[in-house]
Amino acid sequence: MSIIDNVKKLEKQIEKLAERSDGPLQPIEVRKATLDEIEDLVEPASKSRRIFPYNRVTVEVVATDARRRAAMEAVLGERSELGRAVSARLKLAGCPPPKDLQVRLKLVKRAGADWEKGRAFRLQCAHVEEEAPVPAPPQSARGSAALVIVKGETTDERYVVRGGCTNIGRLAEVVDKDRRVMRRNHVVFTDCKNGINLTVSRAHAHIAESPSGEYRLFDDGSASGTRILRSGRTLALPPGSPRGTKLQPGDEIYVGQACMRFDIDRPTWPPA
Numbered sequence: 148m149s150i151i152d153n154v155k156k157l158e159k160q161i162e163k164l165a166e167r168s169d170g171p172l173q174p175i176e177v178r179k180a181t182l183d184e185i186e187d188l189v190e191p192a193s194k195s196r197r198i199f200p201y202n203r204v205t206v207e208v209v210a211t212d213a214r215r216r217a218a219m220e221a222v223l224g225e226r227s228e229l230g231r232a233v234s235a236r237l238k239l240a241g242c243p244p245p246k247d248l249q250v251r252l253k254l255v256k257r258a259g260a261d262w263e264k265g266r267a268f269r270l271q272c273a274h275v276e277e278e279a280p281v282p283a284p285p286q287s288a289r290g291s292a293a294l295v296i297v298k299g300e301t302t303d304e305r306y307v308v309r310g311g312c313t314n315i316g317r318l319a320e321v322v323d324k325d326r327r328v329m330r331r332n333h334v335v336f337t338d339c340k341n342g343i344n345l346t347v348s349r350a351h352a353h354i355a356e357s358p359s360g361e362y363r364l365f366d367d368g369s370a371s372g373t374r375i376l377r378s379g380r381t382l383a384l385p386p387g388s389p390r391g392t393k394l395q396p397g398d399e400i401y402v403g404q405a406c407m408r409f410d411i412d413r414p415t416w417p418p419a
Contacts, residue, residue, distance in 0.1 A: 171209075171267055172267050172268070173218075174218045174219050174221070174222035174223060175222055177206075177208055177219070177222070177223065177267070177268050178222055178223055178227075178229065178232070180268070181206050181223070181229075181233075181268070181270065182232060182233065182236045184270055185199070185204065185233055185236060185237070185270070186236055186237070186239075186240050188200070188201070188272065189237065189240050189242045197240065197241050197242040198242060198243075199237050199242050199244060199245060199248075200274060201245070201272040201273055201274050202245040202247050202248050202249065202273075202274055202275060203248075203249050203272065203273045203274070203275050204233065204248070204249070204250045204251075204270060204271070204272050205250075205251055205252075205253050205270070205271040205272075206223055206229070206250070206251070206252050206253065206268060206270060207253045207254075207255055207268060207269050207270075207271060208223065208252065208253070208254055208255070208267065208268040209254075209255055209256070209257060209258055209267045209268065210254045210255070210256070211256060211257075216254050219252065219254060220252065220254075223252045224252050225251075225252075229250050229252070230248065230249065230250040233248065233250050234248065247277065253271075291307060291308075291411070291412050292307070292308035292354075292356075292362055292409070292410070292411045293305055293306060293307050293308060293409075293410050293411075293412070294306045294308060294313075294315075294334055294354075294400070294407040294408070294409060294410075295407060295408045295410060296405075296406075296407055297399065297406040297407060297408055298343060298404070298405055298406035299336050299341070299343045299344055299347065299404070299405030299406065300336065300337050300339060300341050300343075300344055301334065301335060301336050301337065302319075302335050302337065306333060306334045308354055308356070308362065308409075309333075309356075310356050311355070311356065312353050312354070312355050313333045313334065313353060313354040313355075314330060314331065314332045314333050314334070314350070314352075314353045315332060315333070315334040315336075315347075315351050315352045315353060315354070315402055315407075316330070316332040316334075316335070316336070316347060316348060316349050316350045316351040316352070316367075316402075317332075317335070317336045317337070317338050317344060317345075317347045317348065317349045317351070318332065318335065318338050318349050319331065319332055319335050320332070321349045321350050329350075330349075330350050332349075332350075334407070336402075336405055342404075343403070343404045343405050344405065345403075346371040346402075346403025346404040346405065347369075347371070347402050347403045347405050348367075348368075348369040348370050348371065348402075348403070350367050350368075350369075351366075351367060351369040351371075351373065351402045351403070352364060352365060352366050352367055352369060352373045352384075352400075352402055353365050353367060354394065355391065361393055361394075362393070362394045362409070363390075363391035363392060363393050363394065364384065364391055364392050364394050364400060365384070365388065365389075365391040365392075366384040366385065366386050366387060366388065367387065368386050368387040369386065369402065369403070370403075371402070371403035371404070372384070372386065372403070373386075373400070373401065373402055374400075374401040375392060375394070375398050375399065375400055375401070376398070376399040376401065377395065377397075377398050377399075394409050395409070396409065396410055396411045397409070397410070
C-alpha cells in the first residue's frame with residue numbers, strides 16, 4: 148500500500164473522531180488537523196503550479212503529563228513519519244514538497260500567550276536558507292611557518308617549516324657506525340668548536356604539522372634538553388615524549404643553549 152493510500156485510510160478513520168467535541172484533541176486528531184493546516188498554506192505560483200513556501204515546520208502541542216507526551220511522540224514524533232505524511236499530503240494537493248523539508252514535534256506544558264484562544268496546538272513555519280559552507284583556505288593561504296636563528300651558528304639564518312617533519316640537530320646527516328644515513332636534519336647547527344653548538348645533539352628535536360594545521364615540537368631524546376620560552380615562562384619538553392608541545396607564534400625554542408624563534412606569517416583570507 149502506497150503512502151498516499153495510507154494517508155487516505157488514516158483520514159477516513161479520523162473523520163469519525165472529528166465529530167467529537169468534548170475533551171482535548173487526541174494525537175491522531177492533532178495529526179489530521181496539522182495536515183489540513185499545512186495544505187491550507189499551499190499557494191499558487193502560476194496557473195498550473197502550486198508551492199509550499201516553507202521548508203521548516205514545527206508542530207507545537209500542549210502535553211501536560213507523561214502519558215500524553217508519550218502518546219504525542221508516538222503519533223507525531225520522529226518515528227511517526229509525520230514528515231512523509233506531510234509530503235504525501237502536499238503531493239495530493241498538487242504541490243511538490245520542498246526537497247529539504249523538515250517537520251518536527253515540540254511539546255510544551257502550556258499554550259503561549261500569543262496562541263489563539265482554546266488552541267491545543269499550533270504550527271510554526273519558516274523558510275531557512277542553507278548556509279553555504281565556508282571553504283577552507285588553501286595550504287598556501289594558511290601562512291608560512293619559519294624558524295629564525297637567535298643564538299648559535301647555522302648554515303642559514305631562517306628556515307621555512309614545511310608540512311610533515313622538520314628535523315633539528317647538529318650536522319646535515321646523522322649516520323650510524325657503518326656510515327649509513329639514519330636521519331637528515333633540515334635545521335642544521337654546524338659541527339664546530341662553538342660552545343653553544345656543541346650543546347645541540349646530532350638528532351635533537353623535530354617539528355611536525357598536524358592535519359588541523361597546528362605545529363608541535365618534539366624532543367628526540369637529546370642530551371641537553373629542549374625548552375620553550377613563552378611570555379617569560381619556560382616550558383621543558385619531556386625527552387622522547389610522543390605527545391610533543393603545541394607551538395605558538397613568538398615562541399623561543401631552546402635546543403641545548405642554541406635558540407630559535409618560531410614565527411608564522413598569516414596572509415589575509417579570503418584575499419581582498
